[in-house]
Amino acid sequence: xxxxxxxxxxxxxxxxxxxxxxxxxxxxxxxxxxxxxxxxxxxxxxxxxxxxxxxxxxxxxxxxxxxxxxxxxxxxxxxxxxxxxxxx
Numbered sequence: 001x002x003x004x005x006x007x008x009x010x011x012x013x014x015x016x017x018x019x020x021x022x023x024x025x026x027x028x029x030x031x032x033x034x035x036x037x038x039x040x041x042x043x044x045x046x047x048x049x050x051x052x053x054x055x056x057x058x059x060x061x062x063x064x065x066x067x068x069x070x071x072x073x074x075x076x077x078x079x080x081x082x083x084x085x086x087x088x
Contacts, residue, residue, distance in 0.1 A: 050085045
């Protein structure tokens with residue numbers, strides 16, 4: 001096939017980045033100009049992390065070792081995040 005040099009990431013990074021950019025633009029446009037947003041980083045993580053973890057755990061058939069390798073994080077870190085978001 002002609003796309004052998006293309007990795008999955010080369011297909012996925014730009015669309016995700018663009019969706020985040022659009023969402024943040026909408027978020028800031030909705031704010032009252034008198035209120036300064038705070039903790040935006042944590043707000044975004046709290047919105048994105050749970051569905052990411054759910055999707056990866058489902059893909060990994062709930063195998064935490066496999067899921068941690070897919071995510072590129074330590075298994076202990078994954079377990080902590082799963083507990084934080086009450087994900088089995």
